[in-house]
Amino acid sequence: MTTDGTYTTKTGYDFVRQHRSRHAASPSSSSDARGHGQRKSFWMSLWKAQVLPRVKDVAWRAMLEILPVRQALRKCGMEVDGSCRFCLESEETAAHVLFQLPVVLRWWFASPLSLRFRESDDPASYLQQLFDTDEPEVISYGMTMIYAIWEQRNNLVHNGIQATFEALLHRVPTLECADSSGSLAPGPARVEDLRIAWRRPVGNTIKINFDASWTAASDTGFGMIARNNNGEVMAAAALGFTSASSALMAEALAFRWSVSLAKDLGFFRVVLETDCLQLFEAWKKNRLGDSYLFSVLNDCRDMVSYFTSFDLSFVRRSGNSVADFLAKNSSKFSNIVWIEEVPPDLDLLVTSDVLASMAF
Known part of the structure; x- marks a missing residue:
């Protein structure tokens, strides 16, 4: 109120402002201060x-x-x-x-x-x-x-x-x-601006995206999906695997598994796609070695002669989401191969890939 006891909007506003100032100046816990900072950042x-x-x-x-x-x-x-x-x-x-x-x-x-x-x-x-x-x-x-x-x-x-x-x-x-x-x-x-999108293969080539899921406890899972140049699913698969010494070895084993599956499925012109840059570089360098990694890659090279056309390409993880999903859920889908379909949980991801690929 004013000095003469009259209430006005201005005096009411001044009262609220002073009350808030006193409340803000009062002691508070560090968690309250952090919460206030988080809310300010949020807004x-x-x-x-x-x-x-x-x-x-x-x-x-x-x-x-x-x-x-x-x-x-x-x-x-x-x-x-x-x-x-x-x-x-x-x-x-x-x-x-x-x-x-x-x-x-x-x-x-x-x-x-x-x-x-x-x-x-x-x-x-x-x-x-x-x-x-x-x-x-x-x-x-x-x-x-x-x-x-x-x-x-x-x-x-x-x-x-x-x-x-x-x-x-x-x-x-x-x-x-x-x-x-x-x-x-x-x-x-x-x-296509927000992520590296999956792209369709050229001509009558089948693109096979594969991925591995690996933990320090050596729990490993594989996932792969094969699609044609219309984005149609030719096959998909998942496999639970329990022995891999590292994430790179898990990717290499998933590579060998995918090449073998492509051969069994009767594909002749294929391009496999991985989001593991180390695996991609090791394959392209084509070096010999005595390690288990080189042994697995040599197994893949032996199988390559079966195909009339074969290549391995690299893609960012955002362009490999379907294979990533299958690998991470391999314990649920373990050792299953789907022909010309995918599990219901994957329908939206596959549709998203196809829609994104229309821009290219």
Whole structure:
């Protein structure tokens, strides 16, 4: 109040400001200080992102848990079914519909970002995991993904239109963002700009991507997928293996296994692709040696004469995601060969590869 006891908006504002200043100056724990710093960094990342204001608005509402999901509507007293329209089982929360749904988790992993989130019930923690990448293109694309997923949810709820990964992947690049000057600039980077995409083989050659998963405990798994120049799956396989002395040896053994499979499957013109640069360089140098590595590579060279055309190429890990998935899940799929199909969990990754390859 003023000195004469009259209340005004200005005096109310001054009171709140002084109260907050005293509270901020009061002793606090180091964890509180860190938390304040993290929140400040979080908000800076959100508002600085080069995305449309409406995209920021959805991310902001998700962070504060004020998106009009069914759980929030019920809390406001509305008599609505609280279950998620995607799965029809769990309660629809912001964290659930944007990050936790099995189909949405597959979307995130199959997207150009290839993200796997740590599970949480707090939407802000998922956004923080996105911001922790500290890469502007990833943050922009991820925030736009959130907006596009929310759009897909609304189309399903209000229009009965079934959400699909293809629609999501095509929608994200169409959303433009504002640059620092306020003018419109191209939206989040296209698929091929954010990752090294899988590319189709030339002519009637079969491309075989392979990978190995290895741990210090020597638990090893192999994965491979063979596709033609239309992106169609010719074969896929996974094998659990339990003895490899190093990650490089695991990759070499996966190479030999893949060459042998290609021979057994009757492929004649092949190019194998690895994301292990050491293996690629060792193969190209074509040096002799007495080590187990050279012995395995020599086995591969002996089998090469079977093919009318053979080559080994190198690709970044982001272009080898299907084989990587099979290798890491080899204990689940162990010693299985699929002909002209893949496990259901891989459908989105294969589709993402094909869509990305259309740019080349």
